[in-house]
Amino acid sequence: MTDQECNVNGSQPRRPVIELQNVSKAFSSDRSFLDLLRDDEPPAKAVCDASLAVRDGETVGLVGESGCGKSTLAKLLTGQLTPDHGQVLLDGTCVGGYSDRSPAQRRRIGVVFQHVRQSFDPRWPISRSLTEALDDSGTDTEDGSDLDGIDGLLQSVSLPSHIADRYPRELSGGQLQRVALARALAHSPDVIVLDEPVSGLDMATQATILNLLEDVQQRFGVGYVFISHDLDVVQYLADRLAVMYAGEIVETGPANELFRHPSHPYTEALLRAIPSDDPRDEHPTPLRGDPPDPADRPAGCPFHPRCSAATAECAERHPDFEMIGNARVRCLHAPDATSEHGSEHGDDERAISELQ
Numbered sequence: 001m002t003d004q005e006c007n008v009n010g011s012q013p014r015r016p017v018i019e020l021q022n023v024s025k026a027f028s029s030d031r032s033f034l035d036l037l038r039d040d041e042p043p044a045k046a047v048c049d050a051s052l053a054v055r056d057g058e059t060v061g062l063v064g065e066s067g068c069g070k071s072t073l074a075k076l077l078t079g080q081l082t083p084d085h086g087q088v089l090l091d092g093t094c095v096g097g098y099s100d101r102s103p104a105q106r107r108r109i110g111v112v113f114q115h116v117r118q119s120f121d122p123r124w125p126i127s128r129s130l131t132e133a134l135d136d137s138g139t140d141t142e143d144g145s146d147l148d149g150i151d152g153l154l155q156s157v158s159l160p161s162h163i164a165d166r167y168p169r170e171l172s173g174g175q176l177q178r179v180a181l182a183r184a185l186a187h188s189p190d191v192i193v194l195d196e197p198v199s200g201l202d203m204a205t206q207a208t209i210l211n212l213l214e215d216v217q218q219r220f221g222v223g224y225v226f227i228s229h230d231l232d233v234v235q236y237l238a239d240r241l242a243v244m245y246a247g248e249i250v251e252t253g254p255a256n257e258l259f260r261h262p263s264h265p266y267t268e269a270l271l272r273a274i275p276s277d278d279p280r281d282e283h284p285t286p287l288r289g290d291p292p293d294p295a296d297r298p299a300g301c302p303f304h305p306r307c308s309a310a311t312a313e314c315a316e317r318h319p320d321f322e323m324i325g326n327a328r329v330r331c332l333h334a335p336d337a338t339s340e341h342g343s344e345h346g347d348d349e350r351a352i353s354e355l356q
């Protein structure tokens with residue numbers, strides 16, 4: 001089954017621009033010849049059987065703890081990595097990794113990298129990084145339009161023209177994040193993957209960047225995959241949410257519903273860990289325990305050692321996905337679709353069943 005629960009407004013569903021279907025990716029560590037002979041070090045399963053679809057103009061928030069596989073999933077979307085199993089579809093066509101994609105296909109999916117400062121050549125002024133992106137974009141840059149292009153790109157992220165002459169070291173984290181967004185926009189992508197775009201920024205700069213992302217989306221109609229370990233931040237922009245744990249997407253659904261009615265115990269635990277602004281609210285409950293080693297995943301549900309709802313069955317059986325209301329959930333103990341929560345979304349359920 002693909003990730004189809006997109007019909008948030010009850011309108012006709014849009015086709016996905018980019019889609020991951022049951023993709024898996026494992027990494028082997030650097031091993032000595034003897035290790036290879038013994039074959040005693042299993043690969044790290046960074047992404048396991050994950051499905052995700054992203055449509056024009058929508059924001060999909062991808063959340064989960066550090067090491068759960070968010071960046072690996074992002075690289076499968078952009079083509080920087082090729083899946084070991086499963087398919088990557090662009091407009092319904094199987095595209096695989098970057099080398100399998102045509103230049104036009106590559107430009108459809110933009111990226112703002114996690115460690116944004118490292119993604120710029122420190123020896124180049126900003127103008128050169130943006131010129132390179134424009135040259136790659138396939139648009140005509142003759143007759144000085146290149147410079148106009150740079151100006152236009154900087155304006156689109158509310159930066160003054162003189163930034164073009166600066167070097168990355170001369171820019172703040174927030175300014176560089178804007179330049180990275182401008183560089184991604186040079187290709188006129190349909191979807192931009194934003195890997196932790198506001199982590200490491202102070203609260204005021206975070207808010208400015210989130211407003212800018214919203215503004216850019218309205219102006220250019222671009223879709224986002226917004227990756228963060230911070231649910232509070234994702235809440236601001238996401239239309240839909242995908243929650244990752246130990247390489248799996250354990251729950252997906254419309255963001256406002258997942259925040260109000262989380263179905264997977266891991267989503268519930270993540271929400272309980274968010275501090276509230278309201279002093280009358282309960283204190284946040286930090287998640288107990290640590291995520292599993294991707295090279296040594298527990299049998300059954302990988303969350304069961306940390307899950308307060310787990311039973312003996314969870315240690316043995318890996319549950320299939322269920323549709324619960326408007327969310328797609330992998331958990332034996334999630335409330336079933338006939339519960340009060342499920343029937344609250346009767347129209348959405350019908351819309352989903354039409355999509356399947």
Ligand SMILES: Nc1ncnc2c1ncn2[C@@H]1O[C@H](COP(=O)(O)OP(=O)(O)OP(=O)(O)O)[C@@H](O)[C@H]1O
Nearest residue numbers: 027044046065066067068069070071072073229294
């Ligand atoms: N190139 C690689 N070689 C070996 N292992 C890797 C590689 N890339 C990722 N991994 C491993 O895969 C797992 C998932 O990593 P990934 O970076 O995708 O997680 P993440 O959720 O993005 O983490 P973070 O929030 O800390 O950035 C981790 O255990 C990581 O060590």
